[in-house]
Amino acid sequence: MGASPMTDDWGATSWEGNRLRQHREYLALPFREKLRRLEQLAEVAAFFAARRRGEEPSTKDGPRA
16 A cells, blocks of 8 residues: 555645656656657747747647647
8 A cells, every 4th residue: 555645755745845856857867758858848839939920830730749
């Protein structure tokens, strides 16, 4: 069975704790995975930038997941 709610680490429930957890998870990723995620973020940014300018985004379905 899992830990009871009373013994869970509540440090991750604050903004600072959650941010620290996200940083640790990202640092643990291999380089190729970090690069893949950055490329996906760039696609999302380009998609929304094109929409903001009123242009047709490069893909009909939006950024790929």
